Amino acid sequence: MLAWQLLCIFLLLLGCWRIARQCFQEEYAVWCAVAFVGALLRLSAAGTGLYIMDEYLTPRSLSTPAALFAVSDAIEGNYVRAGVWTVGICLVHPLMAIFAATFVVLIFLFQRRERLSVQALAAITLPLFPKSRRLSGGIADRPYFF
Numbered sequence: 001m002l003a004w005q006l007l008c009i010f011l012l013l014l015g016c017w018r019i020a021r022q023c024f025q026e027e028y029a030v031w032c033a034v035a036f037v038g039a040l041l042r043l044s045a046a047g048t049g050l051y052i053m054d055e056y057l058t059p060r061s062l063s064t065p066a067a068l069f070a071v072s073d074a075i076e077g078n079y080v081r082a083g084v085w086t087v088g089i090c091l092v093h094p095l096m097a098i099f100a101a102t103f104v105v106l107i108f109l110f111q112r113r114e115r116l117s118v119q120a121l122a123a124i125t126l127p128l129f130p131k132s133r134r135l136s137g138g139i140a141d142r143p144y145f146f
Contacts, residue, residue: 008061012053013038015068022075063093067100074107
């Protein structure tokens with residue numbers, strides 16, 4: 001289990017490195033970006049109560065690096081490989097696959113230089129996130145989200 005957890009952390013940092021390599025030209029900036037994420041692995045992401053990387057192995061531990069690989073491939077323009085990563089995410093954690101797929105679609109649209117209004121983006125992405133009573137009830141039980 002420890003080896004799997006360490007592998008997941010390594011893959012997460014590798015995914016961050018792939019994205020940072022596309023964002024920065026200087027090598028030190030790429031490694032600073034990876035080190036920054038590595039230093040903040042136990043930080044609660046956006047006040048959700050979810051850590052960037054849990055201290056134990058969960059399905060999200062496997063799906064998060066795969067989502068980073070999908071995003072990296074989408075930025076590079078390799079949408080087939082990004083789709084394969086997204087299907088792999090769906091096998092492990094379907095909800096994370098929806099998040100990754102939505103982001104990959106948005107990257108695709110923005111790379112095509114499409115002029116999209118906020119309403120058009122909402123029309124594209126909101127149907128992917130159906131609201132359910134079960135989800136709403138689960139959120140209502142956790143006041144720290146608010």
